[in-house]
Amino acid sequence: MPDLVTFGETSAVFVARDVGRMRYCREYTLRPGGAEATVAVGVQRLGFSAGWMSVLGDDEMGHYLRGFVAAEGVDVSRVRMLSGLPTAVFLRERLSGGDARHFYYRKGSAFSSFGPQMLDEDYIAGARRLHLTGISPALSPACDAACWRAVEVARAHGVLVSFDPNVRLTLWTAEEARAALARYFEAADLVLPGLEDLQMLYGDASVEAALARLQSLGCRQAVLKAGEQDVHVLHDGRLTRLPVPTVAQPADLMGAGDALAAGCLAGLLEGRDLVDAARLGIAVAGLAIQLPGNIESMPTRAEVDRSLHGAANWKR
Numbered sequence: 259m260p261d262l263v264t265f266g267e268t269s270a271v272f273v274a275r276d277v278g279r280m281r282y283c284r285e286y287t288l289r290p291g292g293a294e295a296t297v298a299v300g301v302q303r304l305g306f307s308a309g310w311m312s313v314l315g316d317d318e319m320g321h322y323l324r325g326f327v328a329a330e331g332v333d334v335s336r337v338r339m340l341s342g343l344p345t346a347v348f349l350r351e352r353l354s355g356g357d358a359r360h361f362y363y364r365k366g367s368a369f370s371s372f373g374p375q376m377l378d379e380d381y382i383a384g385a386r387r388l389h390l391t392g393i394s395p396a397l398s399p400a401c402d403a404a405c406w407r408a409v410e411v412a413r414a415h416g417v418l419v420s421f422d423p424n425v426r427l428t429l430w431t432a433e434e435a436r437a438a439l440a441r442y443f444e445a446a447d448l449v450l451p452g453l454e455d456l457q458m459l460y461g462d463a464s465v466e467a468a469l470a471r472l473q474s475l476g477c478r479q480a481v482l483k484a485g486e487q488d489v490h491v492l493h494d495g496r497l498t499r500l501p502v503p504t505v506a507q508p509a510d511l512m513g514a515g516d517a518l519a520a521g522c523l524a525g526l527l528e529g530r531d532l533v534d535a536a537r538l539g540i541a542v543a544g545l546a547i548q549l550p551g552n553i554e555s556m557p558t559r560a561e562v563d564r565s566l567h568g569a570a571n572w573k574r
């Protein structure tokens with residue numbers, strides 16, 4: 259069984275080749291896009307096994323995505339190909355400084371039909387860690403029920419659960435998200451939110467307010483990503499602030515949170531404490547944003563080690 263199992267939708271992403279308003283762009287690059295699959299690939303590249311559970315349409319985009327993730331070494335044996343419903347698609351408008359804006363076409367997708375009966379519970383029970391995000395519960399009541407059942411199975415078998423709220427207000431309202439995600443915050447062994455997530459859900463503008471919110475929600479351990487600011491680690495009742503090195507010219511910021519999560523989870527699988535695991539996550543994210551794409555930009559363990567130890571990166 260894989261060390262880490264994750265569950266969620268991956269979409270075909272059409273990325274504008276030009277920076278600026280997408281309405282004027284005539285050329286697009288096809289890329290994979292999905293937080294959970296990105297974390298799975300990140301963990302795999304860092305030396306641990308990962309499995310991804312999902313449903314894709316039995317169409318060209320679905321086969322593209324399944325093949326892409328499989329080629330990275332992630333176990334896709336629990337990915338179903340469903341006829342009659344499409345693979346999700348979204349468009350990415352490129353903004354300056356590596357930022358982006360997304361336009362989703364996910365309603366009625368194949369994955370939105372994923373219910374608890376589709377879970378392979380033995381597969382979850384055999385893992386060391388289960389990773390979920392708040393995107394899946396936003397897609398349909400069936401997906402929410404499947405996510406929660408996955409949590410129940412993991413907890414019943416001693417599998418540690420990590421949860422990244424990954425709030426997407428284009429998929430539901432802040433009120434709906436607050437009501438649905440509260441139980442995941444409390445149930446997870448590790449929560450990996452961004453400051454922006456807590457701002458959207460609760461209006462917590464400062465890091466201090468966000469950390470207090472996490473504690474009030476029942477989070478025992480958390481790694482708070484504060485954008486270009488520091489990363490804050492809540493562990494064993496203590497708070498630790500970790501600096502984030504500046505990347506002068508990031509190529510693509512969209513995978514930063516998933517890269518940090520992948521590095522942090524790989525560090526925990528390695529036996530590091532949470533603070534040291536978060537340091538690894540910061541290093542992974544710093545490398546990932548220097549290349550375009552979410553999955554494509556995930557660094558290998560050798561690349562991370564060279565970055566951390568200042569070794570020369572020979573190109574010949």
